[in-house]
Amino acid sequence: MEELINRLEEKIKEQFQKKGFGWLIWVVTIGFIILNSILSILFKEKPKIEPKERKMNEVKVDIKKQEVKREFKKKEKDIKYKPNITLTPLLKEKKFAWSLFGISFILMFIENFLNMDKYVGGWHIVLYILILTPLFYLAFTNQLKNPHTKWFFIPLLVMIFDMFYYNNNFVQLIVPIFFFVMVWSLYITSMHNLHSLYQTLMPKLSWGFDIIDNMIAFLSNLFIRESHKKIYGRIALALLITIPFLGVFIALLFSADSNFSSFIEKILSFNIDFDSKYILTVPLYFFLYLTFFLYSFSIKKDRSQRENTPSLDILIVGIFLGMINILFITFISLQMPFLFGGEYLTKGLTIAEFAREGFFQLMMVMGIVLLIFLFIMRRFKGEKTITIMLSGLLIETILMGVVSLKKMYLYQDLKGATVMRYYVEWFDYFLLIVLLLGIWFIIRKLEFSKLLNTTTILAVLAFSTIISLNVDEMVASHNIVKFKDNQSLLDKNALKNLSIDALPVISKYNIILDNNRSNMDWYRIYKRKECDSFSEYHIGYCSILKNYD
Secondary structure (H helix, E strand, O other), X not given: OHHHHHHHHXXXXXXXXXXXXXXXXXXXXXHHHHHHHHHXXXXXXXXXXXXXXXXXXXXXXXXXXXXXXXXXXXXXXXXXXXXXXOOOHHHHOHHHHHHHHHHHHHHHHHHHHEOOOOOOOHHHHHHHHHHHHHHHHHHHOOOOOOOOHHHHHHHHHXXXXXXXXXXXXXXXXXXXXXHHHHHHHHHHOOOEEEOXXXXXXXXXXOOOOOHHHHHHHHHHHHHOOHHHHHHHHHHHHHHHHXXXXXXXXXXXXXHHOHHHHXXXXXXXXXXXXXXXXXXXXXXXXXXXXXXXXXXXXXXXXEEOOOOOOOOOOHHHHHHHHHHHHHHHHHHHHHHHHHHOOOOOOXXXXXXXXXXXXXXXXXXXXXXXXXXXXXXXXXXXXXXXXXXXXXXXXXXXXXXXXXXXHHHHHHHHHHHOOOHHHHHHHHHHHHHHHHHHHHHHHHHHOOOHHHHHHHHHHHHHHHHHHHHOOOHHHXXXXXXXXXXXXXXXXXXXXXXXXXXXXXXHHHHHOOOOOEOOEOHHHHHHHOOOXXXXXXXXXXXXXXXXXXXXX
């Protein structure tokens, strides 16, 4: 017996060394389960049941089983998921819901399969107009809750036109970002009840929106309707009959005429080569666009109540404004000779270095002061101390803006114009106008919301005006006229960096950009677009290329 126990111990040690401690746990657990089962069978007490009682119990069990089966089958028939979501009446409207579904699908198709360059072309314009279509429809049918939304349609259309007409980098690469940001804001606030226009561009998001439940409710309402089954069936039958005939006719006409085939190829130039990314991007783009529309038209907010803000601590604000005023007055006193026409040069600097020194920094100062002004005006209650000190700060900042503009003019007179210098100059003008309006609002003690409304209108108008200017042509014209008597000083490399918008002016003054090739050869080599393709067609670019080819 002892020999058997010793062998068992050795066997356990051997297995433990091979398989570790986990093997021992499994053996103990399995042994415990087997032992527990044997004991429960041996010592379980069986109740004594009479034959009649046994039959009654069996009948009851059978009845219970049948009831459970019936309930299970009933639930199985009604096992459709019904989210606890109530769609807005707008999203329940069949025509509008189908239009959102269709637009989302087309936008997904354009984003994935049509050959769109980073520069704006034909399909970009189609995409921009499609995105705006639901908003246009709701505005013209008076179904928007926000009455201010429609006032931003004109700036958006101006952006679309400019993107399809001008070729400078700002319009082609930056304006589309502003366009989508504005469109996003308009959609988010379209169903909000607002008290002021500026709130349209300051959306407040709701985080309680259940994406999955809303999507299921929308699609269920769209597809599952007994009363519309016949209509869907008729539409499906019509498409089933029509599409094969369309395919046959297009194929025959495509082969019958080369002009027609070329036309179809230009319009429908898309990439259908399978790419593994489409597995992700196709449903993702469709889902994102449709979710965006659902969110925008589902969330309603009441933002009509003006917020009551506490008054400012005059001591803190007084110290803050007082110290900044002292600093600004000191700076302006040193700029007085230059500001009023006198000569002012720092030792060791040339005129060009002096002119270039500071205008970007002074513009930044103006921007920071404008933010300080808006922050204080939000809680301004007409206090005389703040009125005097804040007005003084704005006047000093305006004088700094004039210094900045004079330096800009001086530098452009010496070195010529660039696109960036023009944009800085125009932004400087905008800040000066807003600061002047600020003084008026402080003195008249007008509402903060009116100040923001006025600033918003000015900003949108200024932006729309600036992007509608042919800035590249302006830069080329300014520099060519300035250095026409001494063309050796003309920076031709800077002219080369301008877009084709500058070509009419360059051709007018017979400026040769490259001694080794003609101007048209230069633009052909570095051209951005193919005018034969609808996806890359750009009316401004292609019209200039055609006129000077």
